[in-house]
Amino acid sequence: MKFTFDSCFVRSPSFPFRFSFAQYWASSAILLILVTWPLWWPASEIGQSGIGQYPSLPWFSMLESSSLFVWLRVLTVGCLVCLFAGATEKISPRRCWVGVVICLAFSFLLDQHRLQPWAYQTAIYGVIFASCNRIWERRLLTVLIVSIYFYSALGKFDFQFAHTVGQDFLSQLLSPVAGSLPAIDPAVATKLALIFPSIEIIAAIGLLLAPCRSAAAWILIGMHATLILMLGPWAADHSTGVLAWNAILIGQAYFMFIRSPDSETDPPPLAVRPKPMVAMIVVGLAVLAPIGERWGYWDHWLSWSLYSPHTSRTSIQLHASCLNRLPAGLREHVLEDRDGDRWHRVSIENWSLTSRRVPVYPQARYQLQLARWIATAAAIDREIRVTHSSVSDRWTGVRIQRQLLGKRNLWD
Structure with a gap:
């Protein structure tokens, strides 16, 4: 079987399905904004007194001005409108995603807290959706998604994870049968905690190999489903946004690596726009920048340090x-x-x-x-x-x- 670069990133179509991944992600972003709405529209900025409200901390002190809150509301609404427009179109228009990227960038400048991993991810996806046809879109998304799981797993091969969060995950996972199991030696438990990042990094590598891609995607689906079970209100009671993001990533694994794209709705390769140089540069930076996370050159969440307690x-x-x-x-x-x-x-x-x-x-x-x-x-x-x-x-x-x-x- 002949192996080509395109075979790494494009699956052969098998059945028609007109709902694009860009539409799926736009709809998902709207859901995430809704479940975390106080982050985007705090009570102190909608006419309430704001006593004791969590502050909006901008990147630059010069932006600390009450007049900026008006623009914050406008930018937030603008971002939502753009996302809704992207979700309702058959193929999300380029201008919509350009607007999304601009609105998110301004929102991040006005409040660092809005740099949630999913919001940062959406901004990069927006650049890709705005400048790529379906073929280049799938290539660059695959590279970015692999890097997310790779860095997330790499951050968990860590003393702190193995002795803290990893132990919590292990306890949650074994809780249904804990009564029938003998006590686990602490040294053994530390090693068992590293099973979680091991599975994640194996799945990340599997996404790069065409024959293994579907199996790797099913592993990721199982991983996110397990996280929802461990972090849900019936267990660790984590935030709704984290649970929703894990559910959305289940859909991402299916849409990107299990469901085959519809060739009839895809434009011919490279026929709509030239090679997306801007998107390639942005994805390249997003993939390389997390290397400097441990030395303080890139933020932890922007380096996909997820469930990793080693952070400053x-x-x-x-x-x-x-x-x-x-x-x-x-x-x-x-x-x-x-x-x-x-x-x-x-x-x-x-x-x-x-x-x-x-x-x-x-x-x-x-x-x-x-x-x-x-x-x-x-x-x-x-x-x-x-x-x-x-x-x-x-x-x-x-x-x-x-x-x-x-x-x-x-x-x-």
Whole structure:
């Protein structure tokens, strides 16, 4: 059997199906925006008082202006309109996806928290949908999807995952039969936790090989279905957005690698537009940039560090003497003082899940900016201390920590 470059990325058509992958992804993006709507349209920006509301933290301080919230609403609505237009067209028009990319880019600039993995993924997909015909679309999407699973798996071959999140996954998976099993030795449990990233990386490699592609896709479907079972409200009770994204990725595996494309609705190869140089450059950067994640050159979520606890982070603590000055919406996320030193940790994780319905952005830089906002909003000076932790070592789990005491030192 002759092996060609095209055979890696294009399957032979077997039956007609007119619903394109671009339409599927547009509809999925709308669903994700709806289930995480406070992230895109916070209550403080729709005429409510905003007391204790989770702040919108822009990439650049010059963007911190209340007038920008008006544009935020316009851009959000514009993004939704573009996505709806893409979902209703037989073949999503180029202008629609260009609009989606522009709206998402502005939304990311206005609030770093909106750089959810699925939103970043949608922006890259938008570039591909806007500049490629179906043949190049499938090629570039395949490369990007493989890189997502590869980096996601690589981030889990890590001391922290094997001893924390991996153990939680293992416990959830074995919980139905835990009573009938003997206790697992901790050293063995650590090795068993690495089964999860092993399966993921095997599936990623399988997507590159035409004979293995369908089998790899079914493995990914099983993986995401298992994650939904482990993270659902009946188990770990994770956020709705995470569960919805896993369900959508099940559909992605089917549409991209199991269902054959309809040749009758596909335009002839390279006949509609020239080779998509812009999309190739964007995908190339998205594939290569995560290499620098461990050294701080690229953000964790943008490097597909998913369910990987090795990420950098910031712990925010407030002294008991200033708690009465906090907004009510924030005060309810201040934890009890368990060691009696009168310092209380702020659970920014719970604050984000409650106010934004998404996990907090896992980057020490962003979380430090959140600490600065708290200190300024509550007029706190010496009553705040922050522990800034680096990315953990892959082999030992050790982090480099730096403690900052007082508002003034938060800008050092």
